[in-house]
Amino acid sequence: MSVQRRHSAPLAAVLLAGCGTLSYVPRHPHRAAQSALEAFAASRQQLRSLRAEARVDQRGTQGRVRGTVWMFVERPDRVRFDVMTQFGPASTLTSAQGRFALNDHKERRFLKGPSCSSNIARLLGITLSAAEVTAMLLGQVVSLAPARAHAVSRSGIRWDPRGFYRIVLGLPDRRRKELDLALPAEQAGLPLARQKLRLRRVEVFDAQGRSLWRVAYQDYRIVALEGQAARSDGVVMPFRVHFEHQDREQDVLVRFKDMTLNPQIPTSAFQQRPPPGRIVRWVTCNGAGP
Numbered sequence: 648m649s650v651q652r653r654h655s656a657p658l659a660a661v662l663l664a665g666c667g668t669l670s671y672v673p674r675h676p677h678r679a680a681q682s683a684l685e686a687f688a689a690s691r692q693q694l695r696s697l698r699a700e701a702r703v704d705q706r707g708t709q710g711r712v713r714g715t716v717w718m719f720v721e722r723p724d725r726v727r728f729d730v731m732t733q734f735g736p737a738s739t740l741t742s743a744q745g746r747f748a749l750n751d752h753k754e755r756r757f758l759k760g761p762s763c764s765s766n767i768a769r770l771l772g773i774t775l776s777a778a779e780v781t782a783m784l785l786g787q788v789v790s791l792a793p794a795r796a797h798a799v800s801r802s803g804i805r806w807d808p809r810g811f812y813r814i815v816l817g818l819p820d821r822r823r824k825e826l827d828l829a830l831p832a833e834q835a836g837l838p839l840a841r842q843k844l845r846l847r848r849v850e851v852f853d854a855q856g857r858s859l860w861r862v863a864y865q866d867y868r869i870v871a872l873e874g875q876a877a878r879s880d881g882v883v884m885p886f887r888v889h890f891e892h893q894d895r896e897q898d899v900l901v902r903f904k905d906m907t908l909n910p911q912i913p914t915s916a917f918q919q920r921p922p923p924g925r926i927v928r929w930v931t932c933n934g935a936g937p
Contacts, residue, residue, distance in 0.1 A: 670808040673835045673842070680802040680814045684788075687828055687844045693872070694785050694882060696721040699906035705772040706898040712772070716901075720785065724762070724778035725917045728770060740770040742777040743917035747930075750919055756928060757921035763932035773890050773899045784901070786885045788826065789849055789862050811847055821854035845883055860892040873909045882908060 677683040697720045705712040714737070719727040725743040729736050739750045742762040749758040749769055760766055764774045775783065783789045803815045811829040818824055827847035834842050850861040864885035871881035886903040921927045 669810070669832060671810065671832050671835050672806060672808065673830055675838050675842075676806055677804060677812060677839065680804040680816065682839075683804060683812055683814060683828055683844065684826075686839065686842070687846065688788070690843055691785065691787055691882070693909075694722070694787075695909050696912055697784060697906060697908060698910045698912065699784075699903055701901050701903045703771075704900040704902075707772050707896050718784070719912050719916050720781045721912055721917070722781055722785070724776070724781055725912075726767075726777050726780055727917050730770065738770060739919060740767070741917050741919045742767065743914075746918075748919040750921070750925070755924075756926040757919075758928055758930045759921075760930040761932055765932050766930055768897075769930070771899065773897050774892065774895055775890075783862055783888060783890065786846055786864055786883075786888075788846065812844070818851065822859070823852050825850045825852070843883065846885070858893055860890070860894075862891075863889045865889075870906055870908050873907055873911070884908070 677686070697718070699718050701716050701718065703714060703716045715731045717729040717731060719725075726741070728740045730738045735752075737752055739752075741748050745762050747758075747760050747762040747766045749766075751758070758766075758769070762777050764776045764779070767777060767780060768774045771780065773780075775789070779789050802817065805813055807813055807827075810832060811827045814826040814828065816824045816826070826849050828844040829847045830842055830844055845867055846864050848861065848863050851859045853859055864887070866887040867883045867885055869881045870884045875881060884903075884906060886906075888901040888903075890899045890901075891897065
């Protein structure tokens with residue numbers, strides 16, 4: 648059965664023949680990529696900070712590493728990650744105001760240097776800046792290219808009847824970025840101002856159409872902001888975030904166990920000093936150092 652795209656008609660929702668997939672069309676759709684992106688950004692503007700516990704599964708050139716991570720992140724670019732074992736913290740990474748520090752309890756060394764993607768990757772296994780990590784964990788759009796690279800004149804948007812908008816943006820060197828913004832079926836009849844889009848995927852392709860990196864977001868749940876009485880008034884957050892970078896053989900899956908939105912985080916949480924007797928070494932942004 649086909650879906651008629653007459654937006655003045657009642658919401659069309661049918662089961663696609665043979666696959667059992669719910670198919671529907673929003674009554675008031677976004678017509679331009681820019682308007683959809685702006686609406687999504689505005690819906691998450693209130694998110695400032697995150698305190699969470701998560702299970703992290705890394706796969707890369709060093710093999711597979713799994714563990715529990717306690718994290719603090721605060722926009723635009725302050726992060727703290729404590730990797731935990733049954734005996735206590737194994738390592739702690741902090742980054743704020745351009746300064747990076749990694750306290751490795753197992754190796755009894757303390758690394759410090761400028762905050763950059765190669766230093767963040769020393770613990771997380773993903774080559775992202777602190778600002779990009781913050782955006783990823785808050786369920787926002789991650790961009791590994793300058794904002795000016797988005798050529799809106801070369802953008803496009805289309806509705807996929809499986810429940811999301813697919814947005815394509817042109818990037819330099821004939822690369823392209825794709826974003827999937829989902830709209831829950833129960834919101835398909837609402838006006839644009841009341842629709843709450845959810846980020847499903849961000850992916851960048853090279854000029855030959857090969858995937859360079861991808862972030863996928865799943866398992867959305869409503870989380871109340873700190874101090875809110877009603878959970879229903881909270882923000883929908885992804886409890887499963889999967890980052891893949893094909894060229895660098897990086898694959899990191901974050902599965903949140905618990906999170907608090909907009910907690911008050913003291914500035915000291917994003918700062919570290921080497922404990923007495925710890926070996927201190929300077930590391931650079933080109934990967935040099937231990």
